Amino acid sequence: MRLNRFSVRSVFLSEQGIRIGWKALLFVGLLIALRMGTRPALGSLIVLSQSDPNPPSHALIRESWLVLLVFIATWVMARIEKRSVFSFGYIGEARLIRFVSGIAWGFFSLSALVGVMWLSGSLVFDGFSLHGAAAWKYGIEWALMFTLVGIAEESELRGYLQYTLSRGIGFWWSALILSSVFVLLHAFLAGESALGLFQTGALGMVFCLSLWYTKSLFWAVGFHAGWDWSESYFYGTPDSGMLIQGHLFTTHPVGDPLWSGGVTGPEGSVFSILLPILMAVGMWLWWGKIGCQVLVQRATVVTTAAVSETVPATTGTAAIVAVRETEPRTRSHIATSTDRSSL
DSSP states (O other): OOOOHHHHHHHHEETTEEOHHHHHHHHHHHHHHHHHHHHHHHHTTOOOOSSSOBOHHHHHHHHHHHHHHHHHHHHHHHHHHTOOGGGTTSOSSOHHHHHHHHHHHHHHHHHHHHHHHHHTTSEEEEEESOOHHHHHHHHHHHHHHHHHHHHHHHHHHHTHHHHHHHHHHOHHHHHHHHHHHHHHHHHTSTTOOHHHHHHHHHHHHHHHHHHHHHSSSHHHHHHHHHHHHIIIIISOOOBTTBOBSSOSEEEEEOSOHHHHOGGGOGGGSGGGGHHHHHHHHHHIIIIIIIHHHHHHHHHHHHHHHHHHHHOTTOOHHHHHHHHHHHOOOSOOOTTOOOOGGGO
């Protein structure tokens, strides 16, 4: 029986173009090809260790390389979709405020965790390891490096892929799948633990929640950078089992790794389990509950004024109905609409 060419074409294409599943696979394949093709060149420049502390110069080169590759892959897909390369998470309002507040959330969240571990006797401070100009030098270098880590990892999983898969299977199914991938990528790190991987997945969902509320990745990138910088540089603890060269404080875990995190670091401690829950509640209270109330109030004022100007004869119940019918939706996301036909 002759194979119908239209049925073959429909496997890959829909009325909207390339099907969503193939777009996601194309992005992943392109990213893998770029990494494999350029890895020998990177390996000739630097070698990163998972057991010994790494210098900031080597880490900066590696993360710059990863950011560049994600940007190229996203740019290619953006050209195919005839969109801006920045439309996948890097648009929206209050971008600088989102980024800076994310850094603050990351720093203070990790600081709260370290404080609880210190009070419980699971973490001991040994004193300062850097002073003066050296502390500033390493602090700035690691801040830049961890910002690049945030950009690379958030763009890779919660940029184009989150946007694309959300159009086919919905935002939260996409978030769950990509957060699971986030866990699998960390599972290959030598110092990771079961609790550390759980925390990684939970934070991945928190980052998706921030994307849902803010419609951008700026807060997530800032939190990612602030958390990693405070964990690795400021407090000098392991980050998923990895240590860095040049950190402000020197600390060491004490006792059962279940409480101290052991070689994994603070995110491997049982104390860290509550953090993602508290952050999600905080987001709902600030961006969700209060934010929606403010938006509804503003929309009501604007639409009431518009109705009173355009329909002066409308009064009483009819006016209320007119206002409700003209109110805009207060919560949306760039990729929450589901297009099953393009799967």
